[in-house]
Amino acid sequence: MQLPNPLKQSSFLQRLQWVIDPVGYMEKAACQYPDIFTSLSIGSNNPVVFVTEPQAIQEILTNDRKKFAALGEQNRILRPIVGDYSIFLLDGDRHRKRRQLVMPSFHGDRMRNYGELICNLTEKVFNQLPVNQVFSARKLTQEISMQVILQVVFGVYDGERSQQLKQQLFKVADLFRSPLTSSFLFFPFLQKDLGSWSPWGKFLRDQQQLDQLIYAEIAERRAENNPERIDILSLLMSSQDEAGNSMSDRELRDELLTLLLAGYETTATAMAWGLYLIHQKPEVREKLLQELDTLGDSPDPMSMFRLPYLTAVCNETLRVRPVAMLTFARVVQEPVELLGYSLEPGTALFGCMYLTHQREDLYPEPKQFKPERFLERQFSPYEFIPFGSGARRCLGEALAVFEMRLVLATILSKYQLALADNQPEIARRRGVTLAPARGVKMVMTGKRARQESPVSLVNV
Template sequence: MKLIPRLKQSSIQQKFQWVAKPDKYMDSAVKQAPDMFIADIAGEDGYVFVNHPEAMRQIVTSDRHKFFASSKNNDLLRPLVGDNSLILIEGDRHKQRRKLLLPPFHGERMQTYSKLICDLTHNIISQLEPNQPFIARQVTQEISLQVILEAVYGLQDNQRSAELKQRIAKLANIFESTLTSAFLFFPWLQQDLGAWSPWGNFVRQQKAIDEAIYQELATRRTQDNSQRQDILSLMMSAKDEAGEGLKDIELRDELMTLMLAGHETTATAIAWALYWVHRHPEIKTKLEAEIASLGADPAPMEIAKLPYLDAVCKETLRIYPVAMLTFPRVVQEPTELMDYKLETGQVLMGCIYLLHQREDVYPEPLKFKPERFLEREFDPYEFFPFGGGKRRCIGEALAKLEMKLVVATIIAQYDLELIDSKPEVPVRRGVTLAPKTGVRMMFKGKR
């Protein structure tokens, strides 16, 4: 068996580069070790970054006695989502919670959410001023947040919804730069030095959101919510096999997870898609023609089935995946992975970014080419934007639906153009990869 390669840079150099320029860190590392390497970015032993499809398959399909999905290596998310989030619970408790939460994100309810997504997109985009510049990611964040508030919370566009939306946006935007993202990676920076300090601001915004959530839960507990279709109502009515529902603290943490992990990632993915489509006019033309082929006023779920639209969204999620890494797995006993020796306690991370950049899987990986998803079908361990196995993203169906419908609605109904001729580059935004400028665009008006 072979030893897993270590990188040449010191642990301190690696950690700072990982936080400051994660894409450059991974691009450099894969040149030293193509399939897997030890990333000295946390703890004494670091993490094992893996990007070979076969290794990814083994990691996510092996039972817990070989590779255990441990939440302790996701501790940097704890301040954001709380101790009771699906992201941070383990074992049987995670299995039961996932089973409880899956139904609201699948089936016929997607039909209800689809019209809501299209309507919200129209409402928000139509408020832009003609011939005025705007930041695409700010607009997509507003759309995604409103989807969360109405589809997840069941809050209509009223004063309470507006206040909560403003609070959530402020909380998420605290970590929009590399500098402030560092607060998640270096716990000694997490000092409340007053409302003016980044962490102090975070604590206060989070407290205000908590008050709003608990007030909403208390109100719902006094009402008959049996006819409501929003995800919060469905979560509150769900019962496990023992007849137990979720406690308020558990509901709070799951709502924070959906708000931050859900709206943040989707907003970024849509902004990237708008960038790529407008960067390549021939792709935009093909997309417009495909949407137009459905005729006037097509049903949202018909739009979502369009193959080229699907390919554009997949290629967007491939080239710069918003989530760079999979859920960590801890080695439970000495074993091997593709002839590499693994020791008990080592932490494995599937590296989605590097997997999606493999030239043996995706020829010309730096080229935005939606056609690759029409020419062949990639297996689940080659295309991995939502993770895999028991830790696959629970909101995947809603996220994909939202991405397709927002992009299609904007492309079919509105004229936008990019302001910058320079290529957009990825930068760290919290634990994700986002466009550096947010994608600067000009709104030309309704088509």
């Protein structure tokens, strides 16, 4: 079978470069083949096709189960983290029904209920920062994102179980913090339990302890049976499919870990990138502060969420530094033609978010951080695609965007921050995502008073 524009290196070397330097791998390939190319191996034993041209991506993502199917088995790299019953690994009607169960948790009045909580959590974390001491912005956004997950998703607040869950969630998520440890996902032969001292053995034991805490929380919640609770775990427990069936404990566990993977690491990274990019560009920061100041001293979270320039800043952050690199795979179901190439059934295709966001024909000077792009024109869901699209579009998109805007707005309006040095942040693999390699080193120089004009700073 002739695949489009196959890269020349051996499959092992390609997989190694994909793990160690995914940005370099993608950009080098796009220099040769800007619209479509074939990777011999990036996580499976079979070649896969990268697509970066928006109209082709649209065709792939809007022909689910006809020409192209979104098969959960293509996401098996995530199975060790999220389990067999995660929505990531479900297919067909099972996938559709699970989405119908989970989707209502992220929309409508429920989102508004989370707004004040997110702003308060942000202030609680930043109020503990010492002045003029270097800190890692990503560690702080991780803390905020973790608290949001615990309270909004798990419905767990202060207390011993909250601390235990937080500790174990950090441990499980942190194994894949570097390209070296991420290699356990891409090279299955490394997934050997050689005892608690071995990396994979430690991961399995940490995950087992986390499972015990999650199942204990589910059991207590079932016994409590409180219809007034609005956290996502409670909503999932009370939801039923068309046949009146509720989710099992194992399905709940796998879905909670899916929301952790999709909502904790990714959102924390996006917010850290936002702080870095905003403080690299003083004119962006000043324009954003002027917009925030128009809301007065006690802005409503929904008013902050709707600010146009804040929205543009967050969108440009997600464009220039997308956390995810690829859409979930689609598999060709019948012989098709795409961008002039004939594809046979069984061919796996990825829409490449990173490279699409770097296209010069869509985004002139694509490496530059220019929020005004999103005020000057509207991009289609296949040109700006940080959360994927189609049947596998990220379920937690609404919560992630809501949280990102509110956290950045709260930090910028209440605290005076600066980058700690002039060292550039590069994107490095963290599990299946891209994160700032140095964690974004910053200092807080004081608290900020919100005023209409001029912008005023108050030292502490």
